[in-house]
Amino acid sequence: MSNTTDRSRSAAYRFIVGTLRPFFMAITKRDWFGAENLPAEGGYVVCTNHYSHLDPLIFGHFMVDQGQSPRFLGKVEVFDVPIVGALLRSADQIPVYRESGQAATAYRAAVAAVEHGKAVAIYPEGTLTRDPGLWPMKGKTGAARVALQTRCPVIPVANWGAQAVLPPYAKFPKFLPRKTMHIRVGAPVDLSDLYDRPLNHEVLATATERIMTAITRELEIIRGEQAPAQRWDPRRHNQPIIGNPTKEAS
Secondary structure (H helix, E strand, C coil), rough: CCCCCCCCCCCCHHHHHHHHHHHHHEEEEEEEECHHHHCCCCCCCEEEECCCCCCHHHHHHHHHCCCCCCCEEEEEHHHHHCCCCHHHHHCCEEEEEEEECCCHHHHHHHHHHHHHCCCECCCCCCCCCCCCEEECCCCHHHHHHHHHHHCCCEEEEEEHHHHHHHCCHHHHHHHCCCCCEEECCCCCCHHHHHHCCCCCHHHHHHHHHHHHHHHHHHHHHHHHCCCCCCCCCCCCCCCCCCCHHHHCCC
């Protein structure tokens, strides 16, 4: 087990872990690989794919069990839920105001967290993938921007299995029979050649694509199949950037 990069877990953080971890230990089986690629010290950005509303909890379970104390960037709607939102804020998690002028607030908070030696978990896709096969889709540039500004390690992680419990936008989970949750951590994404270049669209797009490619490569190994040659782009398919695309279309 690697040492946590941030040992300051608040009471709320410890409460969340103490409540959820025994539950997931009981209702899931685990296939975890590559934890040695997580930095033992110092701030960093960790990026994973997003295909189920359950997968952040599965990913969080993995990170905590590796001795890490990640700070998640999560949509502000979750932080607005009574009690849950208060716990998340007390646990030093970071709300994201998606597709709004307040999005920069989360970016500054993420940079500050990395600079203070924390692991910051960012979902580059920004929402559940729209890819019909649940492969990672085109990413947003937030994770790349934080990584390039701080020059911290970027760790790609693929996770798979949560869709068997809670498919995208499903309302009711099916915990039994117990499903296996797969996590595979890849080597840090090399962005060093981009450090001294201006943070323009081209540089951010290049860094983002490298991150998405690294995540997808690990997911291909888990799934034992090849991802589509072209990454899914919601805009090209006239899909909403956030929210349930099926509901919006209907």
